[in-house]
Amino acid sequence: MTFRTAALLLSLASTTGLAFAHGNEDHKPAGPVRMEQKPWGIAGEAKAVTRTIEIGMTDAMRFTPDRLEVRQGETIRFVHNNAGKVMHEFVLGTKKDLDEHAALMKKFPGMEHDEPYMSHVAPGQRGEIVWRFNRAGEFDFACLLPGHYEAGMVGKIKVVAQ
Template sequence: MKLLNALLAAALMGVSLGAVAHEGEDHKKKAGPVKKEQKDWGIAGDAKAVKRTIEVAMTDNMRFTPDKIEVKQGETIKFVIKNNGKLMHEMVIGTKKVLEEHAALMVKFPTMEHEEPYMTHVAQGKTGQMIWNFNRPGDFDFACLIAGHYQAGMVGKIKVVAGGK
């Protein structure tokens, strides 16, 4: 029984250390072509098609500024995401359901690596970017899915208005 308790304690320490390790990692975009996969909330955009840049700030008070964004259907947006905090943060676009599922996985597996064109990880004091084409109308969400951040309210809304080109 003592051996089992020692193994469980060691495993728990490893998990908690992993959570801290993820906090400071620099998640640079990997070189190569962007995966263009249609999602409910759009598809990866081309830099040449960008018509507008939206700056988004992230802070350790677990908030985005702005936290409400409106775009027109068909718009390709370049997001410039600035981390003004001392912790790693990220911006992930999706539906509420997809973000909730991903956030739950991040709590269970805090060192899980993930890299998609609709997300960017930004280290403290750094700036990241993401280019996304909102080719479907609707109400979507964005969030920081680092363990605990989503649960603390680090979320925002994107409204894609139909008919714009």
């Protein structure tokens, strides 16, 4: 198989919903973090963390806290604690991106993804992400597992300009 063929197959797989599953199974260790700029920031490096924020997740379909304020330029370590009995996730994004992703999750509930702005946390476990907020604005976070988003498992992050 040529490099071009392999790249094409990988590209097709990533756009056809062929991905991993969201479930209570163990997730494979993450590979290298993709440093891709998003409207809400970019993956951060652990050595650059300026603050750690603990986020609780419950089966009442809530995050605690669900409103955050950070400064533009901060690199935050989010530590997610799932106190529930079901899988939860934490996904950063814009409201539009989260709405679109939630709709895809309904159509393809077995879909999985391993992006640096997402954390999947099994019941009773902890997860974390490191994110650099290099753009000011108001952004969102949510659990996009089917039913969780609709039940109100959402939050807001205000990134204050320097």
